Amino acid sequence: MSATPQAPRRRRRTFLITAVTAGLATAGALAAALPASAGEAATYKPGHHPKPSRYQDVQLLSFNDLHGNLEPPAGSSGRVTEVQADGTTKTIDAGGVEYLATHLRKAREGKKYSVTAAGGDMVGASPLISGLFHDEPAIEALNKLDLDVTSVGNHEFDEGAKELGRLQNGGCHPTAGCYGDTKFKGADFPYLAANVLDEKTGKPILKPYWVWKKNGVKVGFIGVTLEGTPDIVSADGVKGLKFKDEVETINKYAKVLERQGVKSVVALIHEGGFPASTSYNYDCDSPGAGDGISGPIVDIAKNITPKVDALVTGHTHAAYACTINDPSGKPRMVTSAASFGRLYTDTTLTYDRWTGDIARTAVESANHVVTRDVPKAPDMTALISKWNTLAAPIGNRAIGYISGDIGNTGNESPLGDLIADAQLANGKELDPETDLALMNPGGIRAPLTYAAKGAEGDGVVTYAEGFTVQPFANTVNLQDFTGAQIIQVLKEQVSGANAAAPKILQVSAGLTYTLDLTKSGADRVVTDSIRLGGAAIDPAATYRVATNSFLAGGGDGFPTLGQGTNDLVGGDDLAALEKYLLANSSAAAPIAPPAADRITVVTQ
Template sequence: MTFSPRTLALATALSAALGMLGGCATTPSGPLAEINLVALNDLHGHLEADKFTYAGVGDTSQKTVHAGGIDTLAAALQAWRRDDRELLLVGAGDMIGASPALSAMWADEPTIGALDLLGLTVTSVGNHEFDQGRIELLRQQKGGCASPRPDKACKFDSRYDGAKFHYVAANVIDANSRRPLLPPYRILEAKGVKIAFIGAVLRDTAEVVASAGIAGLQFADEAESVNRLLPELRAQGVGVFVVLLHQGGRTASEFDKQYCNDLEGDLVPVVHRLDPAIRLVISGHSHKGYLCKVGDTLVTQAQMGGHMLSRIKLVVDRKTNALVDVSARNVVMEQGAYPADPRAVTYLAKVRAKGNAELAKPVARIATPAVTRERKGSDESALGNLVADATLFAARPFGAQVAFMNTGGIRANLETGSGNVVSKGQALAVLPFGNTLTVMNLTGAQLRVLLEQQWIGDKVETRGLLQVSEGFSYAYDLRRPAGQRVIEATLNGVPLDDNASYRVAANNFIAEGGDAFPMFAKGSNRAETGVRDIDSLTAYLVRREQDLKPAGQALEQPRIRRVQ
């Protein structure tokens, strides 16, 4: 990823070569500076390597390797920094949140410490950085132990000093002060060149985060928020702009194809509206690996969980302070590919030593080796049903008759160990958010509207249908007009009465209207139970074992039926 001094001196030849690489080079007028970036997105607290299956350009079959883990990332970065001590590691959000138990059990403080060890300099916030609300996000940035999660904060170490890296977000606005909640950008310098890293998160963050934690925050248009900063940055001598945007796209192209032109999704119109001076967007959110061009702008993403890193090269004309070209490649972080970094090995060993004893504690025996969240052509999964049943079980003391669960809140299959016994860590992997349960009243008519809201726009393709608890079932017909697709709905075999009131349970995220289910927010006689979803799940698993009816047995009848 470095040019020789002789090549750097040959400006014209280099410009031509870069034009072939990046597709749009500018003829330099002076000496060139080469700046190396490494980008990471959607780590989600994955401190350890796991299995990763992929196929790159020219691969005839898929490969499965162990990839990721902070020890693997640290080893690669250590090797690359030997070639360039000024290499900059940057991020595109969701570094924390929806994390495995090894991080989640300590409020993701081990992951923040790991990112500091890796030398992360700046990252945009992602929607998951807001999972626990603005107060917790600011604590994680600044430090301290005053947390909405006192059972987790400052339990990994007795003190927490905050992240050394910086969160940036140009489009997250405090409604009272009308000022950004976080710095909108950070200017870093490498090879004598100032580079502005501008952060933004998807403007629909409020739809995918519990509303109570983000009260008083507004999420503005991404492109407008970024573009208005450029005059201010130019006044500070900045001529190179990189956008760290937690919004994603999708493509049929391989993760390492240079450079795809078929990127689709919500990210694309945002990039089209960015100032033409912005030639690089480092993206996240969609958990895809790609290197694509949108107009003259290179857009990258490095999958998720630390399975990949994006290596990006900026070439800057020192005389004009202008970006001559940008190129990138995605590198799979296969375990063992680089000599170990002893600091990271020691750090990971510390985290494991503190966590494994607690996470290995048995919870209960279930009926199968694993209960999966895969829907396999159906609208419901075995694990979705199980979590909905656990929610109903915990909420019955509050009068609940039916419970709903969003598929996006279930982050992993329910795995077991010897004898089909679920451990605490395996249960936490399923429900890492620490949501609490809310119970409310909805009429039969409101429940029908709620079910119809599942097909608003195209969201059902990405979020799936709500998972429903035992005793509740319905049928739908997509050939019918929107708003009239639910053709029957019953509770314990009795059709819903539009005028009757039913007691409904859900996690606090969707209960506040999250995931674009506004009907939940209209529920009356609300009770905030204070019961955490993970506690409801483990209690339910224990009760089922005690009743000699271990959870995970196959259902006799589907709860959701599509009429063909």
């Protein structure tokens, strides 16, 4: 029996307003003017053409961080947590575009004024069914979902600005060519990149904003990605681009829209926050919830001009529907729908036809689970079947065997250890003097599940599953570092760019240390505890370190990893994992999940 979630609690806020126009002198007059249902038209005498009421509900459906997940995500990546009425929680299987399409289409029924928007990372770091084909399948799916507009995210730049332009405008891939008999048509919706400028021209590489219009109702959308995109994307991906401050950019284009007569504005921001609870229906505005949400989006939201009426966010893969005060002190809705198509957000924006603005007194928003207990959308099933047929000869190949689920969550994860061990083994083949390997957690996109698909056989790891775990086509690189530099790298996990949101590197066998979370900043890494093969790291000695090419360039906030010497560029990191699995597992002797006991974590 499939799980049925309780009805999500909508976030509705009513604020004291003294006047909206000169003709409304008191809050009581406003209340009288606002109908019980703003979507209802006023009643007129027979024979007269009905005129639209002053207030019109506009449905805003939104989601973010799809990452080309067309099929239901496996393992923990395909579940959400729900708070029950008694305070307990349960998990619900969620996601898959066949189900997302059904849910969105059902949500739109009876809504004459409905617009669908997204918060970036629609593509990139995608499973094989989309990633193998440079995410053309994901764009086709989004077209069928009737997506109206999206911001760019950092992963839209994984293959560079030219490839992003191709996804927008269509055409065959420059090296892979066309797939099948038809030319790729590109996205039916605009990608917005207001804060991504061409270094030579100083102008946005794509449209900065877009206006949705229907029967006199106008809502503007401004799209930005996080200013720190160059820190988390390869240098080639952002070559020739400049990323501007999110707040300054949004405030600039809100003024532009206002001069064009557009006073209702939604910002699509590929940057996010961290709610106090991981449950999708956590009420971060409820009494006793504390601040409710933390992270970069809080300061961004507090500084974006009040001209913007709502914020659709992403990047952190979290779920929330919270209010954060704008600079005037007025609460404003800020939402995020987790990731991988597991949730969608349904927000009601009440449009005031007299002022052309959103009456924020009537804004409602809630996240909804993309459950798998609804009929699959036939057009999405056909799309998945088409691309799976093309991918099958590559994706169905067995590359290893596991005895149980190998997860990718926690400060140190079993899958992180496995990948680090695979890269160390690969490094030793390139250079027997290789001492250790480090893997960034953000490069591990999904767990390995024991029974991901019933047709493949329990414990079999296919190439498609491996591709979903490591889709970036990085290389395994070797560099020399001093012991002092290695110590500094470990401290950079919890300081500098990673101080607010630590990125704990996954380490190969033999490297151990203590992470003391009761301390702050770089002190959370206990220097005296760092050991390699049981011996203390010698700050003056030289060590040979294997990392992926992204980390070797100083990515993910690890500048010291960009300072290595004696570079040696190896082969594909997924090929390294495949080789390791084939060498260390078989159907008769599958590999067991690593113990994840290399980092000792102190929490109290």
